[in-house]
Amino acid sequence: MRTKTEPVSATELVNQERLALTILEKLGREVVEPGDALVLLNSDSWGAPETGRWLMEAFLAILAEGGPGPGALVLVNRAVLLSEAGPAAYSLSALEMQGVEVLLCSASVREHGVVPVAGRETELPYLVQAILRKKRVITL
Numbered sequence: 680m681r682t683k684t685e686p687v688s689a690t691e692l693v694n695q696e697r698l699a700l701t702i703l704e705k706l707g708r709e710v711v712e713p714g715d716a717l718v719l720l721n722s723d724s725w726g727a728p729e730t731g732r733w734l735m736e737a738f739l740a741i742l743a744e745g746g747p748g749p750g751a752l753v754l755v756n757r758a759v760l761l762s763e764a765g766p767a768a769y770s771l772s773a774l775e776m777q778g779v780e781v782l783l784c785s786a787s788v789r790e791h792g793v794v795p796v797a798g799r800e801t802e803l804p805y806l807v808q809a810i811l812r813k814k815r816v817i818t819l
Contacts, residue, residue, distance in 0.1 A: 714750035771797035
């Protein structure tokens with residue numbers, strides 16, 4: 680056992696660095712593992728009405744461009760309007776083709792009279808279970 684006053688050997692330093700890198704890599708994989716997140720959208724707008732719809736459509740388009748993405752998107756309230764024909768629905772369809780589960784709250788679809796072209800309508804109990812299954816939930 681080394682005392683506090685003895686110098687650390689180069690081998691010991693390398694081993695400590697390797698251990699630290701291994702721990703960081705493991706933590707990094709746990710944090711950014713594709714599919715471990717769920718994005719919950721509750722509006723068709725991200726912020727002020729003047730730019731909010733455009734920002735939300737841009738957000739979905741960037742998600743659809745690929746790379747590590749969420750495992751699921753849940754659309755509730757006015758967010759279900761994004762599933763109607765248009766740029767946002769195109770992005771949602773692209774995400775579905777990449778394996779992202781796009782879930783629409785059926786009560787919200789009925790309330791807003793939406794005719795979705797992307798996503799799958801589902802009841803609230805399933806939405807709750809989908810949210811609870813994911814490690815991270817990101818709400819916009």
